[in-house]
Amino acid sequence: MDRLRLSQHISRQFNEELETMRSLVLRMGGLVEQQLGIGVRCLRERESAGLKQVVEAEREINRLELSIDEDCVRIMVRRQPAASDLRLLLMAGKTVADLERMGDESTRVAKLAARLVAGPFEPRYLDELAALGEITREMLRGCLDAFARGDVALARRVMAEDKIADRSYKAQLVELAEYMERLPAIIPRAIDGLFVARSLERVGDHCKNICEQVIYLVRGEDVRHPKSRREQADQTSEQGTSGDLAAG
Amino acid sequence: MDRLRLSQHISRQFNEELETMRSLVLRMGGLVEQQLGIGVRCLRERESAGLKQVVEAEREINRLELSIDEDCVRIMVRRQPAASDLRLLLMAGKTVADLERMGDESTRVAKLAARLVAGPFEPRYLDELAALGEITREMLRGCLDAFARGDVALARRVMAEDKIADRSYKAQLVELAEYMERLPAIIPRAIDGLFVARSLERVGDHCKNICEQVIYLVRGEDVRHPKSRREQADQTSEQGTSGDLAAG
Numbered sequence: 001m002d003r004l005r006l007s008q009h010i011s012r013q014f015n016e017e018l019e020t021m022r023s024l025v026l027r028m029g030g031l032v033e034q035q036l037g038i039g040v041r042c043l044r045e046r047e048s049a050g051l052k053q054v055v056e057a058e059r060e061i062n063r064l065e066l067s068i069d070e071d072c073v074r075i076m077v078r079r080q081p082a083a084s085d086l087r088l089l090l091m092a093g094k095t096v097a098d099l100e101r102m103g104d105e106s107t108r109v110a111k112l113a114a115r116l117v118a119g120p121f122e123p124r125y126l127d128e129l130a131a132l133g134e135i136t137r138e139m140l141r142g143c144l145d146a147f148a149r150g151d152v153a154l155a156r157r158v159m160a161e162d163k164i165a166d167r168s169y170k171a172q173l174v175e176l177a178e179y180m181e182r183l184p185a186i187i188p189r190a191i192d193g194l195f196v197a198r199s200l201e202r203v204g205d206h207c208k209n210i211c212e213q214v215i216y217l218v219r220g221e222d223v224r225h226p227k228s229r230r231e232q233a234d235q236t237s238e239q240g241t242s243g244d245l246a247a248g
Numbered sequence: 249m250d251r252l253r254l255s256q257h258i259s260r261q262f263n264e265e266l267e268t269m270r271s272l273v274l275r276m277g278g279l280v281e282q283q284l285g286i287g288v289r290c291l292r293e294r295e296s297a298g299l300k301q302v303v304e305a306e307r308e309i310n311r312l313e314l315s316i317d318e319d320c321v322r323i324m325v326r327r328q329p330a331a332s333d334l335r336l337l338l339m340a341g342k343t344v345a346d347l348e349r350m351g352d353e354s355t356r357v358a359k360l361a362a363r364l365v366a367g368p369f370e371p372r373y374l375d376e377l378a379a380l381g382e383i384t385r386e387m388l389r390g391c392l393d394a395f396a397r398g399d400v401a402l403a404r405r406v407m408a409e410d411k412i413a414d415r416s417y418k419a420q421l422v423e424l425a426e427y428m429e430r431l432p433a434i435i436p437r438a439i440d441g442l443f444v445a446r447s448l449e450r451v452g453d454h455c456k457n458i459c460e461q462v463i464y465l466v467r468g469e470d471v472r473h474p475k476s477r478r479e480q481a482d483q484t485s486e487q488g489t490s491g492d493l494a495a496g
Contacts, residue, residue, distance in 0.1 A: 062473035069338065069470075076324070076334045086324045090317065093338050094345055177435050184429045191425055191442065198446065222317075225310035 014079050018088070021071050022148075025095060028064040029144040031057045032103045036140060036203065039110035040133035043126050043196075048114035054107055061103040065096045084220070091213040095147070098206040098213075102140070105199040105206075109133070112192045112199075119189045125172075125179060129196050132168045135161065136200045139207040146211055150218045155211035165204035172197045262327050266336070269319050270396075273343060276312040277392040279305045280351045284388060284451065287358035288381035291374050291444075296362035302355055309351040313344045332468070339461045343395070346454040346461075350388070353447040353454075357381070360440045360447075367437045373420075373427060377441060380416045380448045383409065387455040394459055398466045403459035413452035420445045 035057045038050040072089045075081070081089065116126060139158050146155040173194065180190045212224050283305045286298040320337045323329070329337070364374060387406050394403040421442065428438045460472050 059473075059475065062475075066470055066473060072338060073331055073334050076338075077331045080328045083321055083325045086321050090320060090324075090338065090341050093341055097342055097345060173439065177439055180428060180435050181432045184432050187428050187435075188425050191421065194439065194442065195446070198443075222314055225307075225314060227307065227310075 011079070014075075014081075017071075017075050017079070018085070021068060021075065021089075021092060024064055024068050024071070025092060025099070026144060026148055028061055028068070028096060028099050029140070029147070031061050031064070032099050032106055033137070033140050033144065035061075035103060035106035035110065036133070036137050039106055039113045039196075040130055040137055042110060042113040042117060043130035043133055046117040046126065048117055051110060051114055054110040058103055058107050061100060065100045068096045069093055087220075088217055091217055095210050095213055098209045102203050102206045105202050108199045109196055109203075112196045115192055116189060116196065121186070121189050121193070122179070125176065125190075125193060128168075128172055128175070129193060129200070132165065132172065132197060132200045135165050135168060136203040136207070139165065139204055143207040143210045143214070146214045150214065152215050152218050155214045159208050159211045162204045162208045165201060169197050169201040259327070262323075262329075265319075265323050265327070266333070269316060269323065269337075269340060272312055272316050272319070273340060273347070274392060274396055276309055276316070276344060276347050277388070277395070279309050279312075280347050280354055281385070281388050281392065283309075283351060283354035283358065284381070284385050287354055287361045287444075288378055288385055290358060290361040290365060291378035291381055294365040294371075294374065296365055299358060299362055302358040306351055306355050309348060313348045316344045317341055335468075336465055339465055343458050343461055346457045350451050350454045353450050356447045357444055357451075360444045363440055364437060364444065369434070369437050369441070370427070373424065373438075373441060376416075376420055376423070377444050377448070380413065380420065380445060383413045383416060384448045384451045384455070387413065387452055391455040391458045391462070394462045398462065400463050400466050403462045407456050407459045410452045410456045413449060417445050417449040417452075 035054050038054050042048050042050070072093055076086065076089055079085075113129075116129075139161050142154055142158040142161070145151065146158060176190050176193050176197070180187050209224075212222075215223050283302050286302050290296050290298070320341055324334065324337055327333075361377075364377075387409050390402055390406040390409070393399065394406060424438050424441050424445070428435050457472075460470075463471050
């Protein structure tokens with residue numbers, strides 16, 4: 001966490017509060033990882049145990065989201081932090097929102113996966129969904145590590161993996177469409193398969209969001225929407241305003 | 249905005265800064281509404297003009313997201329605001345993230361809608377997608393009004409509408425599945441239809457998120473995850489901690 005500028009804090013208690021918040025975010029991330037893992041294992045091993053755990057984890061994830069948001073406001077009020085820490089707190093709020101939505105998507109994956117492995121569904125399509133699941137799970141693990149260690153290089157690698165996830169997602173849409181054309185009776189199940197793929201692809205997007213936030217925190221560099229950002233910079237310089245906090 | 253406790257601020261300049269931020273959020277919301285409107289009109293009128301506008305609006309939406317986040321941090325640093333205003337700023341950050349994702353979903357709707365109306369697709373399915381689009385557009389208008397006026401009653405009405413959107417969404421999944429079974433040649437187009445329905449349903453979810461944030465800001469009452477919240481309250485009272493900022 002020292003790379004996230006925590007070393008600048010004089011108050012040890014403040015450091016501890018930020019550290020506690022960080023570990024709550026990581027705990028939340030760990031629960032999402034567990035949820036996603038259950039869905040992916042279900043697709044791979046064709047066994048749907050663990051659904052109850054998924055629902056329990058969802059509740060704990062929601063509870064953590066509320067609790068971390070309250071902590072953010074509490075810390076801001078007590079400590080009147082500097083710009084870099086305020087940014088950390090604002091981004092923590094966004095990160096937990098991303099994690100919460102990943103939790104929702106993972107719950108959806110696990111429930112649909114249980115239906116898919118129960119019905120008549122060709123194994124190779126399950127395998128391909130499981131493979132996409134493994135990619136996004138790897139991305140999730142990577143983005144949590146990047147968050148924990150403030151590791152910009154890792155964050156960039158995870159962001160690059162999102163392209164692989166997108167390619168796999170698109171290929172599966174085409175294959176599932178062909179499967180449906182070949183075997184119309186499979187259509188309702190194959191629609192479940194489409195939505196599993198879609199939810200997994202969304203998990204990848206949320207990982208990318210979190211990585212962008214990690215880079216912003218460590219480097220003070222906002223890498224969201226690079227194109228819009230350039231336009232904004234152009235406009236700012238045209239208007240002659242200073243944008244005094246943009247970099248620091 | 250006075251219902252959002254702005255009346256408590258002594259500094260007129262601070263009020264103005266918050267007011268500016270609020271109008272930027274509303275401008276962003278207006279752009280998303282415009283994007284969504286183009287997609288819905290395309291479904292209803294079978295004409296795909298306005299796609300260029302959608303892409304342009306997306307860039308402006310992204311630019312506004314970055315700019316509002318920077319404003320939040322800037323205001324926090326300059327003003328060292330009280331808890332209620334910090335909550336407002338934290339929630340503004342979440343609201344713009346929701347708006348940005350609604351913008352993405354709306355762009356997707358417009359692009360897929362243009363494909364749907366070009367191909368052979370039975371008009372009644374287009375009409376039903378358009379009807380779902382109108383529901384979510386109404387929700388978006390409602391949640392922006394609720395945000396602008398701090399109107400809790402309106403926010404609750406919009407949240408209730410989300411159930412109607414969900415029912416319409418689920419009904420359309422079933423109907424599109426039947427359509428595909430009846431006419432396998434339509435499968436690739438019908439998958440586009442599924443994803444239009446899914447994106448519209450997601451827009452409804454984001455509206456609900458924003459309404460929850462409005463209620464939180466006005467009432468200091470966090471209505472996200474009511475079940476998890478009760479559990480959290482139980483745990484807090486068991487642990488005997490005070491949760492001093494939870495209500496104020």
